Amino acid sequence: MLQDILQNIVSGASIGATYGLVGLGVVFLWLTISRINFANISSAMLGAYLFYSFYTQLNLGFFISFVLSIGVIALYGLGLRVFIYEPIRKRGGGRLEFVVATLMLCTFWLNLIIVVYGALPKPFPPVFGGSNDFISLGGIRIPSLYLNIYLVIAILMVFIYFILNKTLIGKSFRAAAQNREAAALMGIDVKVTTSLSFIMATVVVGIAGILLAPIYFVSLELGGGSIGVKGFASAVLGGLTNPYGTILGGISLGLLENFSTLYISSTYRDIISFSVLVAVLILKPSGIFNWKRKKI
Amino acid sequence: MFLLETRDLSVSYNEVPALRKVSIKASKGEVVSVLGPNGAGKTTLLKIISGLVSSEPGSKVLLNGEEIQHLPPHKITRLGVIHVPEGRQVFPELSVQENLEVAATRIGLAKARPNIEKVYELFSELKSRKNQMAGTLSGGEQQMLAIGRGIVSDPLIMMIDEPSMGLAPVIVKRIFETLENYVKDTGLTMLIVEQNAKLSLPMSDRVYIVSQGQIKLEGSVDEVKSDERIREMYFGGK
Numbered sequence A: 001m002l003q004d005i006l007q008n009i010v011s012g013a014s015i016g017a018t019y020g021l022v023g024l025g026v027v028f029l030w031l032t033i034s035r036i037n038f039a040n041i042s043s044a045m046l047g048a049y050l051f052y053s054f055y056t057q058l059n060l061g062f063f064i065s066f067v068l069s070i071g072v073i074a075l076y077g078l079g080l081r082v083f084i085y086e087p088i089r090k091r092g093g094g095r096l097e098f099v100v101a102t103l104m105l106c107t108f109w110l111n112l113i114i115v116v117y118g119a120l121p122k123p124f125p126p127v128f129g130g131s132n133d134f135i136s137l138g139g140i141r142i143p144s145l146y147l148n149i150y151l152v153i154a155i156l157m158v159f160i161y162f163i164l165n166k167t168l169i170g171k172s173f174r175a176a177a178q179n180r181e182a183a184a185l186m187g188i189d190v191k192v193t194t195s196l197s198f199i200m201a202t203v204v205v206g207i208a209g210i211l212l213a214p215i216y217f218v219s220l221e222l223g224g225g226s227i228g229v230k231g232f233a234s235a236v237l238g239g240l241t242n243p244y245g246t247i248l249g250g251i252s253l254g255l256l257e258n259f260s261t262l263y264i265s266s267t268y269r270d271i272i273s274f275s276v277l278v279a280v281l282i283l284k285p286s287g288i289f290n291w292k293r294k295k296i
Numbered sequence B: 001m002f003l004l005e006t007r008d009l010s011v012s013y014n015e016v017p018a019l020r021k022v023s024i025k026a027s028k029g030e031v032v033s034v035l036g037p038n039g040a041g042k043t044t045l046l047k048i049i050s051g052l053v054s055s056e057p058g059s060k061v062l063l064n065g066e067e068i069q070h071l072p073p074h075k076i077t078r079l080g081v082i083h084v085p086e087g088r089q090v091f092p093e094l095s096v097q098e099n100l101e102v103a104a105t106r107i108g109l110a111k112a113r114p115n116i117e118k119v120y121e122l123f124s125e126l127k128s129r130k131n132q133m134a135g136t137l138s139g140g141e142q143q144m145l146a147i148g149r150g151i152v153s154d155p156l157i158m159m160i161d162e163p164s165m166g167l168a169p170v171i172v173k174r175i176f177e178t179l180e181n182y183v184k185d186t187g188l189t190m191l192i193v194e195q196n197a198k199l200s201l202p203m204s205d206r207v208y209i210v211s212q213g214q215i216k217l218e219g220s221v222d223e224v225k226s227d228e229r230i231r232e233m234y235f236g237g238k
């Protein structure tokens, strides 16, 4: 019994943290350009399929495949700014135009993937540990997969914290997010910081896709629907502006999901988590995990 | 040649003219004041120079004789034309130290270190609040930080927009004294916009009076002070 609970905590929190990563994609763009990217989740699907191609189809090995996937996703993020965000802005388009364009884009990617890879899910290589690998910790069996997810997310969060708080470009990024005009007066090229936010947004979600693929397979599920909404829900829990709160929001959501499956029924899992999202939007729209932050 | 010069700057907001053919000049080492009532167009003038607002065709801004009016604001800043904006505009959720560091973008952090130390020396209240978020500073401290950011970037010319706005007289006095001493020590070229002539004129070499988007009068401080109308408007008679 206690074992069940602990194991659900371990797996729920790790999948939840991955939802949090998806949410970070939303947060990074909201912070800098106040836009919601409805194709946010597409980066997860692209990340998973790219990794599948590099690793399984081209046999390039884990490290190279990972780096290449992230590199392509980063270029894709830059492309989003240059080919979608800027043209819309230059023609006087606002939030609504961006929403419509990215909604289309989300559908476009789903269909392109069907054309290129077919609609059937593909198995994800067991690079983060096979389904039977586990580590015993005081009697609890922790699947290696979840440990590896923790590891990757922890490294990523330290890296993001380091960039944002210890480098000049990261500080410029935060400055531009707080006051674009004043940032320009500091000599900061806001095009560069905007590019950085698109790149960070797509890369974190791309990594989330690679981490979720062992659970959801390399499938269209990674490119829309419930995972995208759960990422968005995590971002809402963090008030759309707090990156660390977003990860915490994702973890809470993951735990809630696992425990509703354990104690109620898996049928109600998504209903329960989306009810929470709606409740937060109604009762505390500024987010639950959006403490007055000292640093973003 | 002048360090900074504007020629026939004109701009309209929604077809209402805000500036009409404004030409001003500043030589190296000069402190130039721009005076004028609310809505005269003073802030607009600075915003055009720093590139935040685009002027109408035919308007020119020259830095050391080269046209810069077509450049975006971050490039103009990088050339050394530093705008300390109206209402301070500090980054509220960056610490004092971080605010000063991002101002180092123009010259690089390594070269800016001594300037940051200089700012802490000039404004000791900032030094003791290094790690405090700028949004939690008092108005006076925020103005010190805004000026401090300007100093960090090692300006060719510093343009300050109403540093006294909304501050208690003691603080204003302290800020102007510090600024005046700093200018004396370094020979910094400055363009000061101020409504309160009593503050800016003692440290100025020349003055422009702007009203309704046009230059109404220009001259040395003494010349302007001896003008009857100006005395009445800005010095309460006598």
Ligand SMILES: Nc1ncnc2c1ncn2[C@@H]1O[C@H](COP(=O)(O)OP(=O)(O)OP(=O)(O)O)[C@@H](O)[C@H]1O
Pocket (backbone or CB within 6 Å): B013, B014, B018, B036, B037, B038, B039, B040, B041, B042, B043, B044, B045, B086, B195
């Ligand atoms: N963004 C804007 N849109 C429309 N009108 C504007 C804008 N900015 C300024 N104006 C108008 O242009 C005129 C000049 O404004 P500006 O802010 O330059 O005056 P100012 O001399 O700085 O005044 P103050 O002393 O009150 O700061 C005003 O009539 C103002 O209403």
Ligand SMILES: [Mg+2]
Pocket (backbone or CB within 6 Å): B042, B043, B044, B086, B161, B162
């Ligand atoms: Mg003004």
